[in-house]
Amino acid sequence: MTTLAPVTVDAVMLEARAASLGKRSIKNEAKRVGIDLAIRCIDLTTLEGKDSEGRVRSLCAKAVSPRPGWPSIPSVAAVCVYPNLVAVAKDALRGSSVRVASVATAFPSGLSALEVKLADTAAAIAAGADEIDMVIDRGAFLSGDERKVFDEIVAVKALCGPVHLKVILETGELGTYDNIRRASDLALEAGADVIKTSTGKVGTNATPPTALVMCEALRDFARRTGERRGLKVAGGVRTTKQALAYLVIVKETLGDAWLNPDLFRIGASSLLDDLLMQVEKLELGHYAGADYIPKD
Amino acid sequence: MTTFEYAPAPESVRPRIRERYGLFIDGQWCAPQDGRYFETINPANEAPIAQVAYGSAADVDRAVRAARKAYDKHWRKMKPADRAKYIYRIARAITERGRELAVLETMDGGKPIKESRDFDIPTAAAHFFYYAGWADKLEWAMRAGRTPHALGVCGQIVPWNFPLLMAAWKIAPALACGNTVVLKPAETTPLTALALAQIVQEADLPPGVVNVVTGDGATGAALVGHDDVEKIAFTGSTEVGKGIARALAGTRKRLTLELGGKAAHIVFADAPLDQAIEGVVNGIYFNQGHVCCAGSRLLVEERVHDEVVARLTERIATLRLGDPMDKNTDIGAINSRAQLEKIEELVRSGVAEGAALVQQPCELPGRGFFFPASFFTNVHQSHRIAREEIFGPVLSILTFRTPDEAVEKANNTPYGLSAGVWTEKGSKNMWVAQHLRAGVVWCNTFNQFDPSSPFGGYRESGFGREGGVHGLYEYLRA
Incomplete structure (x- = not known):
């Protein structure tokens, strides 16, 4: 368990700072570079009860080659699926640079026994997952049992070994920025490779101030230990404008060193379509229309 | 891989700027009596922007007389709700021309466009909106049984750091309370005050209710020393403020000063x-x-x-x-x-x-x-x-x-x-x-401003309050 003292956050000023970063004007060349970067950082996600092999194969095809005929458009970072579909994704992505991420640990609630969570994680890794997106036990955190939260992350990380571990804080359920900061610090101290905002399954997902406070935790962690860990924003990021705003927050809080898929991810499903539309607008000077973008 | 750097994002609006600006007196643009002009430049590139009239004591006298006439003939007699209508008109025009005014403010003063766009201009408009609302409710600002009266002609001298906003802080409560004004903008940043004069003209205020006399410290001193001015409101340096206080000591004129700080x-x-x-x-x-x-x-x-x-x-x-x-x-x-x-x-x-x-x-x-x-x-x-x-x-x-x-x-x-x-x-x-x-x-915050909140200093930072109901008291007598 960490001995780190809780860090407090002033909500009013945090939100003001996030809003002011949101006013950066990203045009022309900056926008083009930002869009490419955003695409490279996407975890293209499908997390629905009705997900099937066919659905996942379609998504994987799009992840590798988002815009057929436009070879300059990069592949996304990863495809994110439920554990049962990891093997399908792994097969579909063979030979590409796209990694397979799996949610695990009784996603999205995290309210199962530790043994079940570990078994869930082990199954995903056995099926070939390169990355694990685990959830923290928010009930334990909010009731003050930080040790339980911490120890579970440590246990999952031990099981993961070299497999990349993203720890989902589910910030929309934590209630205050103080809590988000505390959960970020706990996760990083416990060994998270990446801290991630949300499951996408609750009302409030990633927001700019949430990303900002998590960036501050990452920056302070790097200052303390010399080690860079990553950020993933997820849930509700649908537009190019939103994606660019997150890049700005990362750039101005953590620096350019974080602007790559090793240290920054955006978990999204429909965002890619909007990014592709904006690329076409920049390249062709007009909007081609949604039907010119492959929807999968 | 190319790094994610912000490309230049210049504001593209081009404001209407005249080559030469006269004085705005009695609802008209007029040449300064002795024909002198000075240049205002863009501090970001030192390029000249426009020629601006240098107002002399004679020009100040003309402006004060116009303001007095407007006070006696129109403004003091007008129904307060009608005064409010004019002030609302100014507020709306500032909002409508917000981008143009922001560009002008940035060109003339050097402040970042994001600040003039997101702070100076919207806050200036907010002050006119706020005080327009007070114009027909002044009794409620007073203690029960007291009747509010306007003062007369107010001389207002504003600094170069928030040119339009400071003009708004001064003009809006003065007009709402039924006074007429002569505004002296700062020498290095006269353009938005002159744009405001255009707005006043287009809003069809009775001539002389708002007058703008550009110039330097001597112009300001002439305004301070004018016999028919009932009140001086000054925002600027403590040194100049002390000089004004000395000049007005022993006179009937009222004074508010908003001076320096070392917060x-x-x-x-x-x-x-x-x-x-x-x-x-x-x-x-x-x-x-x-x-x-x-x-x-x-x-x-x-x-x-x-x-x-x-x-x-x-x-x-x-x-x-x-x-x-x-x-x-x-x-x-x-x-x-x-x-x-x-x-x-x-x-x-x-x-x-x-x-x-x-x-x-x-x-x-x-x-x-x-x-x-x-x-x-x-x-x-x-x-x-x-x-x-x-x-x-x-x-x-x-x-x-x-x-x-x-x-x-x-x-x-x-x-x-x-x-x-x-x-x-x-x-x-x-x-x-x-x-x-x-x-x-x-x-746990800093630099928060709102028209409803009074602002002003202790000791060498000045006296009197601007903003809120307190701001009304400086322009009324009971």
Whole structure:
């Protein structure tokens, strides 16, 4: 368990700072570079009860080659699926640079026994997952049992070994920025490779101030230990404008060193379509229309 | 892989600017009596923008007489609800022409476009909206049984740091209370006041209710000395303010002064440090530090001094200094060569007195007046940079050990305009705020303004309040 003292956050000023970063004007060349970067950082996600092999194969095809005929458009970072579909994704992505991420640990609630969570994680890794997106036990955190939260992350990380571990804080359920900061610090101290905002399954997902406070935790962690860990924003990021705003927050809080898929991810499903539309607008000077973008 | 850098994002609106501006007197544009004009330049590139009339004492006299006539013939007799209608019209016109006014403000004064666009112009409009609402409700501002009366002609002299906003702070309550005005804008930033005169003309106010006489200190002195002016409202330097107070002593004229400051910005060890740093940055680097209520003296609890300095050093490295017209610029141009020289002189004195200077690493543009975001550590109360107003992007950092000491150091200044306090402990925040002698104390925030909130100073920061219901009292007699 960490001995780190809780860090407090002033909500009013945090939100003001996030809003002011949101006013950066990203045009022309900056926008083009930002869009490419955003695409490279996407975890293209499908997390629905009705997900099937066919659905996942379609998504994987799009992840590798988002815009057929436009070879300059990069592949996304990863495809994110439920554990049962990891093997399908792994097969579909063979030979590409796209990694397979799996949610695990009784996603999205995290309210199962530790043994079940570990078994869930082990199954995903056995099926070939390169990355694990685990959830923290928010009930334990909010009731003050930080040790339980911490120890579970440590246990999952031990099981993961070299497999990349993203720890989902589910910030929309934590209630205050103080809590988000505390959960970020706990996760990083416990060994998270990446801290991630949300499951996408609750009302409030990633927001700019949430990303900002998590960036501050990452920056302070790097200052303390010399080690860079990553950020993933997820849930509700649908537009190019939103994606660019997150890049700005990362750039101005953590620096350019974080602007790559090793240290920054955006978990999204429909965002890619909007990014592709904006690329076409920049390249062709007009909007081609949604039907010119492959929807999968 | 190409790095994600912001491309230039210049504001594209081109405002209408005349080659030459006359004086706005009695609803008309007219030439100055002795035919003199001066140039106003863009401090970001030193290029001339326009010729502006130099108002002499004779011009001031014409303007005051027009204002008196308008007061007697129209404005004092008008139904208050009708006065409100005109003021609302001005407010709407400012909003409608917001982008154009923002560009003009930035061209003439050097402040970043994001500040003129998001702060100066909307807040100026908000003041007109707010006071328009008061015009027919003045009885409710008074104690029961008292009847509000206007004063007459008000002479208003505004500074160059927030040209249009300061004009709004002065004109809006004066008009709402039934006074007429003669406005003297600052010499280096007359253009938005002249644009406001155009708006007044287009809003069809009775001629003479608002007059704008451009010029320099001599023009202002003529306005202060004019016999038919009932009230002078001045915002500017303490030195000039003292001169005005001396000139008006023993006369019937009323006076409000909003002068300089050397605000203490107190950061306790239990503060939310990341947000406190943002507050500190906003407090001193907003508008290049050309802010009378700037948090220019940072008082840090000694145990977090090193951490605050480290974080602030990192943070100022991310500030973007350059073309004020670029939407991503954080630090624009210093308003004038004279002001730049004053800042440079005080910074040299700080170095000579033994304080340690830290500046943002950046290249300054080859033309125009620029100064990097800077702060001094190892500053002591006896240093000039701890006592004198620098009015630039230069912060002095001092330390304290206890709340008592913080308050003592904070109050140990001839000024008293504003202060800021950062701590997560509410009771400490309130205790410190109660003991600070400053017109406004911001708790866990800084530079918050609203038309409904009064603003003004203690001691050498001036007297009288602007904004809110308090702002009405300065333009009324019971």
